[in-house]
Amino acid sequence: MAGFLDNFRWPECECVDWGERRNTVASVVAGVLFFTGWWVMIDAAVTYPGQEQMNHAFHTCGVFSTIAFFMINSVSNGQVRGDTYGEGCFGRTGARLWVFIGFMMMFGCLIGAIWILFGAYVTQEKKLAPGLAVFFQNAFIFFSTLIYKFGRTEDLWG
Template structure:
């Protein structure tokens, strides 16, 4: 078996769905932060402030909150009614934080960067791209994996 066949088998095997989903989500999460770090590295006028970075941190916290809840925690088969309710509220707050970070990034992009002629608009786009990548990574990691393989 050649190396190319082993690589193809690695990505198409039985348990490859969780692995591939995790790789894609990790790359999207990395790309999101990479875009903002790259924008900050070429920002000589310090147009991106700490407040702008906190929007991405907010999205990262959302990523952790959403993916901390297993599917069995929110299912109807959960024996603890209050535990299922708390897990659903936790998941809702996590999704709200993720979408709020997108809304905040759009707001900052339009208000601070596009409507301000003294600042370059690309930095606002970088901030928005960061948060979109983080939210997509969160959604892919949450809904792309198969949790049944872990319950065996």
């Protein structure tokens, strides 16, 4: 099965040169996803203000997911590979550990949002909208992190 897609090439659209716009498109898409995640959660918090409708502790997943977003994207891919960063307190190992902790926090928030959705709303037969808001907030922040981290090139200004 290895090598099954080695010779496959995606059709290239020659009408748009994505090489020069890749950073811009990735940043805009990631920003829109991040904004949408928080917008969904703020809308749910305003629509369901009571503690019995939506527990205020459920906002914790989104806050920690946002912290993980900044943790992951504060380290460049070159620092993780060791291309541009070799000195300092921890060097390449510290950068890798920082990104690893950020991803573990991000995955934990996403799993926690799924647990909140099913544990607090689906099994209790309550309205699903607040639980879906918690899940979609964390899913949108997760995907915005991936797009921003891996969708850009290293040379941001050139």
